[in-house]
Amino acid sequence: MTQLLFSPDEYRGMVDSAPDATVIVDGDGKILLVNRRAVEMFGYLEREMIGQAVEMLIPARLHDSHRRSRDSYAADPHPRAMGSGLDLFGRRKDGGEFPVEISLSPVASDRVLIASAIRDVSDRRRIESDLRAARESADGANRAKSQFLATASHDLRQPLQTLRLLTGALEDAVAEPELREILTHQSQAIGSMGNLLDSLLDISKLEAGVVKPVITDFDVRELMEGLRREFDALARRRGIALEVQECAESVHSDPTLVGQILRNLLANAVKFTEKGAVRLRCMHEAMCVRVEIADTGIGIPAHELAHVFDDFYQVQRDAGRKAEGFGLGLSIVKRLSDLLGVRVAVESQPARGTRFTIDLPASNARRRPAPPRARPAEIQFSRTHDVLIVEDDPGLRFASKRWLTGRGLRVEAASGGAEALALAMRGFAPELIISDYHLSHFETGLMVLRQLRSQLGRKVPALILSGDTSRTTRELMDHEGIILISKPADPIELLRAIQSLLG
Secondary structure, three states, X not given: OOOOOOOHHHHHHHHHOOOOEEEEEEOOOEEEEEOHHHHHHHOOXXXXXXXXXXXXXXXXXXXXXXXXXXXXXXXOOOOEEOOOOOOEEEEOOOOOEEEEEEEEEEOOOOOXXXXXXXXXXXXXXXXHHHHHHHHHHHHHHHHHHHHHHHHHHHHHHHHHHHHHHHHHHHHHHOOOHHHHHHXXXXXXXXXXXXXXXXXXXXXXXXXXXXXXXXXXXXEHHHHHHHHHHHHHHHHHHOOOEEEEOOOOOEEEXXXXXXXXXXXXXXXXXXXXXXOOEEEEEEEEOOOEEEEEEEEOOOOOXXXXXHHOOOOOOOOOOOOOOOXXXXXXXXXXXXXXXXXXXXEEEEEEEOXXXXXXXXXXXXXXXXXXXXXXXXXHHHOOOOOOOEEEEEOOOHXXXXXXXXXXXXXXXEEEEEOOHHHHHHHHHXXXXXXXXXXXXXXXXXXXXXXXXXXXXXXXXXXXXXXXXEOOOOHHHHHHHHHHOOEEEEOOOOHHHHXXXXXXXXX
């Protein structure tokens, strides 16, 4: 092969055309050659650099570390980045400093020669700094958002909890069948309102990244039965059948988040079905439990299926028909399924209906029949127990006391720690303490509980109600040996918890 020969001017032209500043030094660190980019970068003339120590291009505070790196390289020359993991800086003739990256390579010669490729990374560092500041700002905004959501969750759930307990008290007091049916529908409406509130808060929490799944084994039967009760009246009002098939499967996931996914899918199915039926069923597949929600509704055109999980997407209805809702239900489904790592699929044909399926991990736990759901009136206590309620909201405090008194319990109520301690000092010795978590004047139920236990000299069983459902709060309650129930609490769940603590 013919050897390519270049003139000295051509070699110099190639060095000057390099995109990075190039500086060649000998084994003593003397500058032998610089290219045009190095002259532009450091502000020296070429003749001012040739023959000088390379440290003239480095801030004085970095001279010692640079010499050590150079000596180490001279002893073991091979291409590498200089000062890996360190912040390197160059120094211009005017004294200005700027961040750099330096790559070293040996030059083939009878003597030690080192070529340095130097790159000014000021723009990149500026961008990284801006990105870091933006990320810190976003993290701060998320923390503030999380705090707001925790506060809003508590304040919005308070009136719902009051309504649930007052409705429960009325159910205990009313015997007339027609009135009991009205109260049953009212209770279902309050439950639906609570679910809607949860959805609105959850989508904000999902965006803020503060929702963390709590994975456990649970029976699908009870979840599906709850959905049947919730949607049965709505389906009948629309003149369609709601078919919920018996399901004996158990899955390994977060029951609350799975319930929200199915609730949103079922709400959509009922909303967009004007005749026929909506069917909810489950099937055991090879490695999962497939839950299916199918309807005979208006269906979705094939070209729109890819967009059904987008925010604010709404199925196009006939001309003149007003769209229902805001198109957020399926976007919440997508966020929740991604969070749980489960697959949600959709098939649809216009005018024939839609089928959604969700594949949930099957549980290895032994299946057992779900216990029958009791009415609150069916849960009784073997004897009268003394119970203390600590709640700063007057309406909820009244409703809670009235409802529990109707269960045959002897109840005292306090608005905070001072009143609770006063009751204890007057001789009231509760067998159970039920407290809200966030109280007035920066008190918490946990603080009050610790004071009461210290005053009474015993570890009184306790149950705390809270709209704060974060994992941190749950772990704190577990550590203290306290049962935590989320607001708005289901009356049956609350009574069962009370029964378990009182024995």
